[in-house]
Amino acid sequence: MKLSFGILLFCSSLFLGWPFLSGAQDPLFEGSVEDSPEIHLDLFETDTPLDITLTFDMKRYQRSKMKGELIPATFSYTLNDSVRMNKSTPIKARGEFRRGYCFYAPFWLYIKGSGLKVGEHGDIERMKVVTQCMRSHSYENYLLKEYLAYRKFELLTPASFRTRLVRLTYVDTGRKNKETLTWGFILEPEEMLAERLNGVVIEDLIPGIDRMEREAMNLVSVFEYMIGNPDYSIRGVHNVKLLGLPGYKAVGYTLVPYDFDYSGFVNAMYAIPADELPISTVTERIYLGPCREREEYRRTLDHVLGFQEEIMLLVSSFPYLSKGQKKEIRYYLENYFEQSESSGLEHSFRNSCR
Numbered sequence: 001m002k003l004s005f006g007i008l009l010f011c012s013s014l015f016l017g018w019p020f021l022s023g024a025q026d027p028l029f030e031g032s033v034e035d036s037p038e039i040h041l042d043l044f045e046t047d048t049p050l051d052i053t054l055t056f057d058m059k060r061y062q063r064s065k066m067k068g069e070l071i072p073a074t075f076s077y078t079l080n081d082s083v084r085m086n087k088s089t090p091i092k093a094r095g096e097f098r099r100g101y102c103f104y105a106p107f108w109l110y111i112k113g114s115g116l117k118v119g120e121h122g123d124i125e126r127m128k129v130v131t132q133c134m135r136s137h138s139y140e141n142y143l144l145k146e147y148l149a150y151r152k153f154e155l156l157t158p159a160s161f162r163t164r165l166v167r168l169t170y171v172d173t174g175r176k177n178k179e180t181l182t183w184g185f186i187l188e189p190e191e192m193l194a195e196r197l198n199g200v201v202i203e204d205l206i207p208g209i210d211r212m213e214r215e216a217m218n219l220v221s222v223f224e225y226m227i228g229n230p231d232y233s234i235r236g237v238h239n240v241k242l243l244g245l246p247g248y249k250a251v252g253y254t255l256v257p258y259d260f261d262y263s264g265f266v267n268a269m270y271a272i273p274a275d276e277l278p279i280s281t282v283t284e285r286i287y288l289g290p291c292r293e294r295e296e297y298r299r300t301l302d303h304v305l306g307f308q309e310e311i312m313l314l315v316s317s318f319p320y321l322s323k324g325q326k327k328e329i330r331y332y333l334e335n336y337f338e339q340s341e342s343s344g345l346e347h348s349f350r351n352s353c354r
Contacts, residue, residue, distance in 0.1 A: 044162040044163070047151075047164070047165065050078075050165070053075075054075060055173060056073035056173060058175070061093070073089060073090060073091045074088055075088075091110065092110070094128065098261070102133035104131045104134065104170070107131065108127070109186075110125065112124065112125040129185075129186055129187075130143070131184045141321065144325075145265060148315065150163045150185075150258075152223075155310050155314070156219060159254050160256060161193060161241075161258055162187075163186065163187055164186050165320075166186060168182050169181050197245055197254075199244050201243060201244075205242060211252050212242075212254075213251050214251075217289065218297075219300055220234065220256075221234065221288065225336075229260055230286060231263070232257060232288070239257060241258060262282060264282040264284070278352075283332070287352050294346040297349055298343075298346060
């Protein structure tokens with residue numbers, strides 16, 4: 001049975017610019033919800049960009065982003081062509097590297113009390129927003145290519161984070177409400193992903209690979225090779241989320257990858273391979289997954305190869321990258337698919353497997 005994972009938006013007026021305020025006890029929240037109708041939506045049911053505005057003091061955010069402090073903000077977005085929702089909610093910078101490196105650091109958007117519902121789980125507490133790191137054309141391309149990396153993995157398996165592209169406007173209250181428009185995308189909350197797959201999120205656990213679902217490990221490893229991402233670890237559970245899907249006690253935990261900005265597919269100027277790896281740039285692919293027999297590698301390679309047409313169409317039909325950028329990443333992907341049709345790729349995997 002197909003499940004519907006919507007969000008309930010509690011609304012207090014039917015006029016443009018109406019308040020969208022919760023009665024949460026957190027002092028960063030203001031207002032209350034009374035006699036609010038319910039509107040069911042799914043943030044991830046469409047790939048049309050969502051328009052979001054965040055109003056806060058940017059200078060205060062920059063000073064606090066490494067301290068893990070909550071910063072009060074107003075979160076606004078367009079519900080439809082005629083109604084704009086507004087909500088007072090805190091944000092907090094996130095990310096191990098990007099939090100310190102980026103001017104527009106990725107952040108947690110705290111939405112508990114806003115009426116965003118995930119089935120039986122109640123309110124979602126927070127949602128990841130991936131941001132355009134700097135205000136330049138290069139960083140805009142990095143963001144859009146990382147979004148496409150998530151979308152490619154969505155094609156390969158339902159055990160993947162869904163995403164939604166956003167046009168993100170910052171309104172800086174510390175600079176007379178100066179506006180800056182950038183790209184970003186929101187990531188499906190873990191609770192939503194787990195419920196969609198009828199599973200549970202596994203926290204604070206680093207199991208041995210013998211306790212991980214074998215086919216999921218294989219698929220993640222081949223996908224990371226395809227996009228040229230050396231910044232993950234299955235054994236160390238780095239940049240992968242563990243899920244317990246039905247029957248996981250017998251077959252093991254399912255892995256779901258995230259954070260692809262260090263990949264050769266994105267090719268960000270700050271992405272440098274770890275010193276212990278025998279590659280000089282992230283555009284050089286290296287397989288970092290588990291060791292398997294050639295036949296098992298081939299099954300996974302053939303699975304991905306079956307999506308070649310859809311993956312290439314995803315890139316060619318994406319309207320927000322230039323022709324030159326799309327040509328560059330098509331070439332990178334075509335190189336992978338040529339490799340994957342060759343029997344020699346399985347042999348190279350065994351040379352670097354872990």
